[in-house]
Amino acid sequence: MNDPIICVQNLKRTYRVPVRRPGLAGAFTDLLRPEYRTVQAVHDVTFDIQRGESVAYLGPNGAGKSTTVRMLAGILKPSGGEVRVLGFHPHSQRQAYVRHIGVVFGHRTTLWFDLAVIESLRLLQRVYALPEAVFQERLALFDEVLDLGGLLATPARKLSLGQRVRADLAAALLHAPPVVFLDEPTIGLDVSVKARIRAFLRQINRDLGTTLLLTTHDLGDVEAISDRVMVIDAGQLIFDGTARELRGELGQGNRVTVVAPPGSLSALNAATLDLGVLWVDEGRGRYSAVYDGRLVRTPELVARTLAAVPAEDLELREARIEDVVRELYERGQHD
Ligand SMILES: Nc1ncnc2c1ncn2[C@@H]1O[C@H](COP(=O)(O)OP(=O)(O)O)[C@@H](O)[C@H]1O
Ligand SMILES: [Mg+2]
Missing domain, CATH: 3.40.50.300 (P-loop containing nucleotide triphosphate hydrolases)
Structure with missing residues (x-):
């Protein structure tokens, strides 16, 4: 009775994509001697549904x-x-x-x-x-x-x-x-x-x-x-x-981003370290941190952030898939 309806085993797919060489001369070379590289779109995926x-x-x-x-x-x-679906x-x-x-x-x-x-x-x-x-x-x-x-x-x-x-x-x-x-x-x-x-x-x-x-x-x-x-x-x-x-595993995955003067990273980290919140320098004066809304109270995090740096802007957001993926990788490395 436990027959999966979808079986995927070691599935792979590559694409051959032309390499574009720069400039007009490059465009001619592309036409005469096309060069390709291989993109691994699906690497080695296995699952049953x-x-x-x-x-x-x-x-x-x-x-x-x-x-x-x-x-x-x-x-x-x-x-x-x-790949097999419904036996096909x-x-x-x-x-x-x-x-x-x-x-x-x-x-x-x-x-x-x-x-x-x-x-x-x-x-x-x-x-x-x-x-x-x-x-x-x-x-x-x-x-x-x-x-x-x-x-x-x-x-x-x-x-x-x-x-x-x-x-x-x-x-x-x-x-x-x-x-x-x-x-x-x-x-x-x-x-x-x-x-x-x-x-x-x-x-x-x-x-x-x-x-x-x-x-x-x-x-x-x-x-x-x-x-x-x-x-x-x-x-x-x-x-x-x-x-x-x-x-x-990911908690609420909330995210706070603040715009502050360059070099604010250490002040931000010092202010929220005991909450377990670590900041990332996103460049161009933007700093962000992903935190678990069940463990860290958002108002307290915001208050500490604003006390630590002269912020020009502050933004709160729910988790993005990029954060989820990053966090899953980080977890994987610590296991
Ligand atoms: N027709 C195609 N020719 C060349 N490369 C492709 C083609 N379709 C997808 N890719 C590449 O394969 C990878 C996976 O793409 P895709 O399966 O569309 O991802 P997703 O749907 O998750 O955004 C990407 O690097 C993409 O650029
Ligand atoms: Mg897609």
């Missing part, structure tokens, strides 16, 4: 998230290792495979550009041979959470980003695939659309048992949608655990 899991694949820009998803979706051929080899069995999955890219639409959304959905109904009653039932379900009503008659090219992603979700899920891959589904969306999409994904995972793998660099997505989180950086997994474990 069980049926019904909702997994966030988290990492900074360029970490290898999209490359992984494109291999899982069968769009891109692995350079090494193995996604790339070599692509034609049969794609009927069993749903794919959503936050960056581009899979809808027909000039067709009204409803016409795209109707075409998909025919592709998947869905009975009318099933089609209507699913449309009603999607409409309830995604609020599609107002945009069904609009051509895809006229939709705003938030509308387009909502329509794309409906299109990707129309055939009720057991597995759905989403690449940055919430990128660039405003808070209310984000909330709607998070609620929708949570619901299809809970109520329909749909297995989800979504990439994001938004920690908020993790909390809202996923039980499990894998963090990838530079093509390698550096964390795989529950969202709760990630939070527990």
Whole structure:
């Protein structure tokens, strides 16, 4: 019964990218004798996902998230290792495979550009041979959470980003695939659309048992949608655990940044050392520290900071994925 629905083993993907040489002479040389270097986008990634899991694949820009998803979706051929989803080899069995999955890219639409959304959905109904009653039932379900009503008659090219992603979700899920891959589904969306999409994904995972793998660099997505989180950086997994474990390990991951005169680092560190807060010189007069909001009271930290240096500006922020990755690496080195 514990058969994983997604198996990824020692997965690798490299890209060959042309080297650009400087200047006009360089451009000619590039044309005549092109030179390439190899980029290791996904290094050696191994994981299993069980049926019904909702997994966030988290990492900074360029970490290898999209490359992984494109291999899982069968769009891109692995350079090494193995992928199996629902028993299929996604790339070599692509034609049969794609009927069993749903794919959503936050960056581009899979809808027909000039067709009204409803016409795209109707075409998909025919592709998947869905009975009318099933089609209507699913449309009603999607409409309830995604609020599609107002945009069904609009051509895809006229939709705003938030509308387009909502329509794309409906299109990707129309055939009720057991597995759905989403690449940055919430990128660039405003808070209310984000909330709607998070609620929708949570619901299809809970109520329909749909297995989800979504990439994001938004920690908020993790909390809202996923039980499990894998963090990838530079093509390698550096964390795989529950969202709760990630939070527990990283604390609240709050961050304070202050603008102060050059050479303020030691004064800042001296002022907050006994709180366990260490500062980093970000350059150009900016200093920042990441701290655990459960252990350090923000008002006290701010008061001490302002007493220690003549600050021009002070900014408080929740954790960024870059901080999470940095902290995970630091933990790894101390273990
Ligand atoms: N088509 C491509 N050609 C060359 N390099 C690529 C291509 N796609 C991605 N890369 C490189 O591979 C690495 C991983 O990219 P990607 O998987 O898109 O990361 P992410 O989705 O986490 O931002 C990056 O260094 C990126 O520049
Ligand atoms: Mg990406």
